[in-house]
Amino acid sequence: xxxxGDQVIFEMNARxxxxxxxxxxxxLLAYTALFAYQTLSRGGVADEENVLAEKRxxxxxxxxxxxxxxxxxxxATLRPPSTVLDDVFISVKTTKNYHRQRLPIILKTxxxxxxxxxxxxxxxxxxEFQHKTNGHMINTNCSSSHNRKALCCKMSVEFDTFIDTDxxxxxxxxxxxxxxxxxxxxxxxxxxxxxxxxLGKPSIQAPLEIINKEKKPTQKVKFWFATGGAGFCxxxxxxxxxxxxxxxxxxxxxxxxxxxxDDVTMGYIIEHLLxxxxxVVDQFHSHLEPMKFIRRExxxxxxxxxxxxxxxxxxxxxxxxxxxxxDTNRFLSLHCFxxxxxxxxxx
Ligand code: UDP
Ligand code: MN
Numbered sequence: 001x002x003x004x005g006d007q008v009i010f011e012m013n014a015r016x017x018x019x020x021x022x023x024x025x026x027x028l029l030a031y032t033a034l035f036a037y038q039t040l041s042r043g044g045v046a047d048e049e050n051v052l053a054e055k056r057x058x059x060x061x062x063x064x065x066x067x068x069x070x071x072x073x074x075x076a077t078l079r080p081p082s083t084v085l086d087d088v089f090i091s092v093k094t095t096k097n098y099h100r101q102r103l104p105i106i107l108k109t110x111x112x113x114x115x116x117x118x119x120x121x122x123x124x125x126x127x128e129f130q131h132k133t134n135g136h137m138i139n140t141n142c143s144s145s146h147n148r149k150a151l152c153c154k155m156s157v158e159f160d161t162f163i164d165t166d167x168x169x170x171x172x173x174x175x176x177x178x179x180x181x182x183x184x185x186x187x188x189x190x191x192x193x194x195x196x197x198x199l200g201k202p203s204i205q206a207p208l209e210i211i212n213k214e215k216k217p218t219q220k221v222k223f224w225f226a227t228g229g230a231g232f233c234x235x236x237x238x239x240x241x242x243x244x245x246x247x248x249x250x251x252x253x254x255x256x257x258x259x260x261x262d263d264v265t266m267g268y269i270i271e272h273l274l275x276x277x278x279x280v281v282d283q284f285h286s287h288l289e290p291m292k293f294i295r296r297e298x299x300x301x302x303x304x305x306x307x308x309x310x311x312x313x314x315x316x317x318x319x320x321x322x323x324x325x326x327d328t329n330r331f332l333s334l335h336c337f338x339x340x341x342x343x344x345x346x347x
Contacts, residue, residue, distance in 0.1 A: 082186075082189040083168070083169070083185055083186075083188045083189040083193075084185065085114060085117055085181070085182075085185050086116070086117065086167075087167060087168040087169055087185075087188070087193070088114075088117055088167060088168070088169045088171055088184065088185060088188060088233075089117065089119070089161075089162045089165055089167040089169065089170050089171065090114055090117050090118040090119070090171050090173065090179065090184075091118075091119050091120075091121055091158040091161070091162065091170070091171070091172050091173070092106070092118060092119070092120045092121065092172075092173050092174070092175055092177070093121050093151075093154050093155070093158070093172065093173070093174055093175060093228070094120050094121065094122045094175040095122060095123055095144050095146075095175075096122060096123055096124040096126065096144050097144070098175050099122070099126055099128075099129050102175040102176060103120065103129055103132075103133075103175065105329065105331045105332065106175065106178075106331075107132055107133065108332070108335075108344070109178065109331055109332065109335040109342075110178055110179045110180070110181055110335065111133070112342075113181040113182065113339070114179075114181045115134060115136075117167075118133075118136060119136050119137075119138055119161065120133055120136055120137045120138065120175075121138050121140050121154050121157055121158050121161075122137055122138070122139060122140065123139065123140055123141070123142050123143065123144035123150070123154070124139060124144065125139050138157065138161065140153060140154050140157040142154050142157065148255060148256075148259065148260065148261050148262075149252065149255070149256065151261055151262040152251055152252045152255035152256070152261070152262045152265055153252055154262070155172070155228075155251055155255075155262035155263075155265070155266070156246070156249055156250075156251035156252050158170075158172060159239070159242075159246055159247065159251055160247055160248065160249075162239065163239060163240075163243065163247055167236070168193035168235070168236050169188050169193055169233050169234070169235060169236065170233065170234045170236070170239055171184065171231060171232070171233040171234075172228060172231060172232055172233075173231040173304060174228060174229050174231070174286075174306070176229070176287065176306050176307055176308070176329075177229070177230075177231055177286075177304050177305065177306050178304065178305040178306070178317075178331045178334060178335070179231065179303070179304050180300075180302055180303055180304065180305075180338060183283070183300070183301065183302065183303050184233075184303050184304075187281070187283065187303055188233065191235065192235070193235040193236050193237060194235070194236070194237050195235060195237055196235060196237050196238040196241065196274075196276045197233070197234065197235035197237075197238055197279060198226065198232070198234055198238060198266075198270045198271075198276055198277070198278050198279060199226070199232060199233045199234075199278075199279050199281050200226020200227070200230060200231065200232025200233065200278060200279075200280075200281060200284055201226055201227060201230045201232075201280060201281055201282065201284040201285070201286070202224050202225065202226060202227060202278065202280065203227035203229070203230070203286060203288045203289075207222045207223055207224045207271075208222070208223060208224070208225060208264065208267070209221070209222050210258060210260070210268075214257075221268075221272055223267050223268055223271035223272045224267055224271055224277070224278040224280075225263055225264050225266060225267020225268070225271070225278065226263065226266070226267065226278055226284070227263055227286050227288060228261075228262060228263030228266075228286075229263075229286035229287060229288065229306060230284040230285055230286035230288075230304055230306070231284050231286075231303070231304040232263075232266070232284065234270075238270065238274075238276060241274055241276075242269055242270065242274065245269050245273055246269055251265065251269075254268070254269060281303070283301060283302045283303040283304070284303050284304045285302060285304055285305050285306055286304075286306050287306040287307055287308035287315050290315060291305065291306065291307065291315050291316050291317045291318070291330075292315075292316070292317070292318040294317060294318075296318070296319065299317070299319070299334070299337060299338070300338060305317050305331075305334060307329040307330065307331070314328065314329070316328075316329055316330040317330045317331075317333075317334050318330075319333045319334050319337055320333065321333025321334075321336055321337065322336075332344070
């Protein structure tokens with residue numbers, strides 16, 4: 001192998017050039033890697049922040065989901081699981097003289113949609129209706145008169161009976177109410193039973209003002225109350241907070257103290273004593289308002305209806321359907337309008 005000086009120089013140059021090339025390539029690679037790392041790491045932090053922000057954003061509904069329903073599990077949905085019929089305790093106040101007059105229409109219509117959840121609170125043992133309600137009549141042993149004490153006594157038993165269940169909502173109605181059961185359940189789904197909710201409709205334009213004579217100097221007390229004749233609902237959380245003044249018969253003594261009816265006593269306890277506001281729900285209706293003004297287009301959205309008679313004038317829902325002779329209070333026609341699949345509805 002010949003080894004001239006030129007060749008050595010050339011070879012050295014070539015080796016030198018390759019070395020330099022490798023070096024600059026390595027430097028380029030190192031620089032690129034550094035640049036890429038910096039860019040990525042900056043972007044990475046930003047991404048992480050976004051993820052955290054997103055997680056924070058998602059946490060509220062997730063936590064809410066877990067408080068809304070004990071049975072909630074980690075599913076893909078972020079919406080709180082909706083309320084079901086079985087979460088609701090429906091109590092209906094009645095009295096022995098109204099069983100035959102008012103209960104049959106309820107039993108034929110809306111009770112059929114909440115047989116297991118609805119209980120009738122009355123003041124006598126009535127084997128016939130005990131049978132017709134599948135054992136859902138509760139004799140409160142309260143007096144069968146319309147006085148304040150008797151009505152508060154019934155409400156007191158309704159309240160205690162609810163507390164003894166594991167239901168999330170307590171909804172009270174009168175025996176002249178029609179309850180749109182699926183609508184009630186859907187409506188309650190918008191509220192969290194672990195929060196304090198008093199849902200109903202006042203029948204007066206301004207809060208009720210009473211004088212507390214026990215306090216000297218006498219004190220004016222102002223509060224709203226949901227009229228019992230339209231129905232109202234309480235969340236379990238609120239009912240539990242009411243227990244010191246409402247459970248075990250204390251509802252009666254509180255009512256006696258202010259000398260006002262059961263629904264007013266309810267408002268006094270919740271709004272005045274507990275300082276929790278009434279949430280006004282327009283979809284509850286008592287016969288203190290004219291039923292005929294509830295437009296046909298909005299009937300389905302309403303939660304409760306009622307009826308009353310003043311001499312020959314009937315205050316009833318305006319709805320076509322069965323003959324007024326046969327369906328005087330219009331509950332049959334209303335029921336068939338809302339649930340036409342019922343077997344007694346015209347096809
Ligand atoms: N009620 C009762 N005892 C009575 C009279 C009435 O428990 O002696 C109940 C009745 O069943 C209804 C509510 O109280 O659920 C209201 O009664 P009603 O509709 O006769 O009177 P209103 O107060 O609506 O005019
Ligand atoms: Mn009534």
